[in-house]
Structures are given as C-alpha cells and as structure tokens.
C-alpha cells in the first residue's frame with residue numbers, strides 16, 4: 001500500500017507536471033494521481049507514467065466539468081480510499097492568452113471562463129475530494145511528535161502574487177487578478193470549514209514566483225533572467241513549504257520563499 005497519495009490537478013504541463021516528477025523522485029512510497037483534461041495529448045505525462053508503473057495514475061479531468069471531478073473522486077476512492085494532498089495547479093491567464101491591459105479588453109465571456117477555471121474549479125475539487133482528504137494519514141506536512149495528530153490532508157491552491165489586493169499597485173489583468181483573489185477567499189473559507197472537522201484538512205494558497213512556463217511566456221522578455229524560475233526550482237521551494245505545513249499555518253497565502261503573501 002502507498003505511504004502517501006497525492007493528486008495533482010492540471011498535470012499535463014508546467015508546474016503541475018513538475019509536481020508529479022518531484023513527488024515521484026523524492027517520496028519513495030508515494031502514489032501520484034495526475035489529472036488533466038486531455039490525457040491522450042499529454043505525451044510527457046504518459047511517458048512519466050510509463051517510467052513509474054503502478055505509482056502514477058493518469059485520470060481525465062476538465063476542472064470546468066463537475067461530472068469529471070465527481071468521477072475522478074469516485075476513481076480515487078475505489079483505488080486508494082483516501083488522499084493526503086491535492087494541488088490545484090490548472091489555470092489560464094485569459095482565453096486570449098494575454099491579460100487585459102485596460103477595460104477596453106474586458107469581455108464578459110473572457111472573465112467568466114477565467115473565473116470558472118481558476119476559481120470555481122478548485123472549489124468544486126474541494127467539495128468532491130474532501131471526504132477522501134479527511135481519511136488521509138497526514139503524510140504531507142508536519143505532525144509534531146509531541147502533539148496529537150493534527151491534520152489528515154492538505155489542499156494547495158496555486159495562486160499568484162497578482163491576486164493580492166494589498167500588493168496591487170499596477171492594475172490590469174482584470175480576469176486573472178480577480179480569479180486569484182477569489183481563489184484566496186475560497187482557501188480561507190475552506191480552511192475555516194475543514195479546520196472545524198475531525199480530522200482537520202489544511203488549505204493554503206501558494207504563489208510559485210514567476211516561472212518559465214507557457215502561461216507566463218508572453219511576458220518573459222520583461223522578467224530579469226534571475227527572476228524567472230525554472231519549474232524545478234519553484235516546485236522544490238513549494239514542496240518545502242508543503243512539507244513544513246501544520247494546522248497553525250492553514251488559511252493563508254505564502255510566496256515561494258515561505259513569506260506570507262498579503263491578501
């Protein structure tokens with residue numbers, strides 16, 4: 001039986017794919033469930049599954065489709081009966097691939113699509129996977145030896161610094177900023193509701209830094225070389241934070257370096 005079970009949502013490429021690689025490399029007994037909306041098109045992910053037979057399961061899940069989320073939760077329940085960690089990594093900047101620079105670029109449909117994927121999706125994930133997280137063994141995060149077991153599972157919502165209202169001095173990117181600010185509210189709400197249950201489920205938002213992926217590609221030329229992280233570096237920092245989480249840290253947003261990100 002796997003020592004820990006992690007589910008990475010949005011695992012076809014970018015940070016989600018890197019989370020899968022990192023956990024498979026470093027947690028010797030961990031099982032990873034990688035979800036993506038088009039497994040047939042996710043060649044790298046299928047290649048990774050081939051390298052880790054029996055440890056990496058790929059499931060089809062479009063986070064905008066509630067029936068996909070429900071179906072994936074049923075599959076995980078049948079195969080593992082529990083979960084220790086969910087990372088909601090999927091997101092889009094905007095359907096156009098670029099954030100709005102001014103109100104002129106805003107459209108109702110663009111904003112709704114971005115909110116569906118970036119905010120509503122992770123919330124619906126929490127709804128269907130919560131019973132499995134409550135059965136987790138606390139295999140990620142810290143369980144201080146001197147205290148009784150404090151948490152069973154962890155939800156990580158990947159946020160962005162631009163979702164911080166306090167930090168917003170530049171404006172622009174209406175849909176993406178709004179979607180991540182609202183995602184942070186979901187994180188906070190989940191931490192309260194799931195922190196009352198026994199056993200408790202932790203929920204945090206994590207900002208990965210500016211990372212060399214498709215999502216940020218249109219803006220890479222504006223980023224100094226030493227500020228554009230590789231996916232390996234970013235995920236290694238984020239996993240360090242996840243491994244050190246405990247119940248006192250729930251309900252907050254953290255940067256890749258572990259400092260708190262203001263709402």
Ligand SMILES: NC(=O)c1ccc[n+]([C@@H]2O[C@H](COP(=O)([O-])OP(=O)(O)OC[C@H]3O[C@@H](n4cnc5c(N)ncnc54)[C@H](OP(=O)(O)O)[C@@H]3O)[C@@H](O)[C@H]2O)c1
Nearest residue numbers: 010012013014015062063090091160210211213214215216
């Ligand atoms: N890169 C950065 O600099 C940066 C900075 C701050 C925060 N972030 C956050 O980091 C997370 C990961 O982003 P990334 O940079 O790795 O982006 P990415 O390389 O563009 O990957 C985005 C992922 O989301 C998936 N996705 C999009 N819509 C989906 C849907 N409806 N259902 C399921 N999966 C869907 C994509 O799947 P397909 O392959 O099917 O399209 C892909 O796997 C996001 O939450 C992003 O907001 C990134």
